[in-house]
Amino acid sequence: MSDQDKKPFDFMGLRKAASILSISLLVISIALLAVRGLNLGMDFTGGTSVELEYAQAPSLDEVRATLEKSGFDNFVVQNFGSDTTVLIRLAEAGNNQLAERVTDALKAGGDKLDLISSEFIGSQVGEQLKEDSGLGLLLALAVVLIYVGMRFQFKFGIASVLPLAHDVIIVLGVFALFQWTFDLTVLAALLAIIGYSLNDTIIVADRIRENFRKMRVGSAWDIINVSVHQTIGRTINTSGTTLMVLFALYLFGGEAINNFALALIIGIVVGTYSSIYVAANLLMVFRVSREDMLLPVKEGAAGEEEEEPPEWLNRM
Numbered sequence: 001m002s003d004q005d006k007k008p009f010d011f012m013g014l015r016k017a018a019s020i021l022s023i024s025l026l027v028i029s030i031a032l033l034a035v036r037g038l039n040l041g042m043d044f045t046g047g048t049s050v051e052l053e054y055a056q057a058p059s060l061d062e063v064r065a066t067l068e069k070s071g072f073d074n075f076v077v078q079n080f081g082s083d084t085t086v087l088i089r090l091a092e093a094g095n096n097q098l099a100e101r102v103t104d105a106l107k108a109g110g111d112k113l114d115l116i117s118s119e120f121i122g123s124q125v126g127e128q129l130k131e132d133s134g135l136g137l138l139l140a141l142a143v144v145l146i147y148v149g150m151r152f153q154f155k156f157g158i159a160s161v162l163p164l165a166h167d168v169i170i171v172l173g174v175f176a177l178f179q180w181t182f183d184l185t186v187l188a189a190l191l192a193i194i195g196y197s198l199n200d201t202i203i204v205a206d207r208i209r210e211n212f213r214k215m216r217v218g219s220a221w222d223i224i225n226v227s228v229h230q231t232i233g234r235t236i237n238t239s240g241t242t243l244m245v246l247f248a249l250y251l252f253g254g255e256a257i258n259n260f261a262l263a264l265i266i267g268i269v270v271g272t273y274s275s276i277y278v279a280a281n282l283l284m285v286f287r288v289s290r291e292d293m294l295l296p297v298k299e300g301a302a303g304e305e306e307e308e309p310p311e312w313l314n315r316m
Contacts, residue, residue, distance in 0.1 A: 011228045011276060012221050015284060018277035022166060029173020036176045041183030042076075042089050042121060049119045050088045050099045055112040057083035060255075063106065070105035076181070078255040085116070133187050140194050141165060148202070156209075159282035160201045163274035167197050171267050180259055189263035196242075197271030200235055201279045207231050208283065220288055224280050232276075239272045 042049070063077050063086060074091035092098060099118035106113060141161050148157040168190055175182050207227040215223055243265060250261035 009225070009229060011225050012280070012284060015277065015281045018273075018281060022274075022278055025170050025173070026166060029169050029176070032173045032176040033169075036179065038172065038176055038182040039179040041181045042091065043184045044182070045091065046121045047089060047091045048098055049121070050090070050102050051080060051116040051118070052086045052088065052103065052106070052113045053116050054084045054086060058086060058111060058113075060086070062109070063088075066106055066109045067102070070101075070108075072102070072105070076255075080256070086113075133184075136187075137168065137190065137194075140191060144194070144198055148205070153288075155283065155286040155288055156205050159279050159286065160198065160205065162282060163201055163271075163278040164194050164197055166274050166278050167193055167267055167271045170270050171263055174266055175259075175263070180262065183259070185257060185260040186263045189260050189267065192264060193267030193271060196268060197274060200238075200271060200275035203234070204228060204231050204275050204279060205283075208280070208288075212288075220284060224283060228276055228280060235272060235275065239268055242268055 060077050060079070064075075067075055067077070067088070072090065072092075076089040078087055079085060080087035088102060090098070090102070099115055103113065103115045141164055144164060145157045145161045148160040171190060171193065172182075174180075175186065180186075204227060207230055208224055211223045211227050211230075212220075215226070218226070246261050246265045246268070250258060250265065253261060
């Protein structure tokens, strides 16, 4: 018996449980964003960055401890480009003495270092970035809706955009829960998640459309189950290999990209789930049918060849 003749797992049999899970995660995420909010990084709130060059690679934990003893707070210490270059981000407003105070405090601990540069980011710039990033996410979702609606059908467009919003909100909810820093790298990760999740959703939607046109028997429930069954291997392989790379980035990439990797890891797990249990589920809610998939038949042209239904479907 071929794989096609085997009855696929009843993915849609879990659609009610998946709906409850998705709605619960969305409600919790929105509540966390409303109550706790995001821990915005300096890219959005403003502050001062100080770049230092050490004679020998320092211990970042010791640098943090020295700054705390010197009375500094709300700062981030990370390597920048090499082990001997350290970037310190402080929430304090920049002035001529701040970089010198930081340098003197670290030199007092016995380290040999030089001040490379000091830069101040105003809160006004941060507010502009917040507005632009929100508009950018909304624009990305709108473009996806138009693209999928034109390529497939409007029901597919809605069923593709809502899972993307679902993925982004849940990732933001996790960042609000743990108060991980939300900066421009995490924003970039959100845009990457939209593209990755959309790719998964398009593959499932394309197979659903193809099977609606080719399978002569079977309900929407059966056809969606077959379509997910036919694409699930590719989805798991792609997501698995991508996650391996992201875990390596998180473990060995350094503090500068930790949150970027974290956001992508969460987004890919949630995006893989939403491609099946949100996008396909929504198509069931919208009552997608063969009539939605029909192509106009040109005069004198033969219709598209229909596929023989698998044995398990004939036996139902």
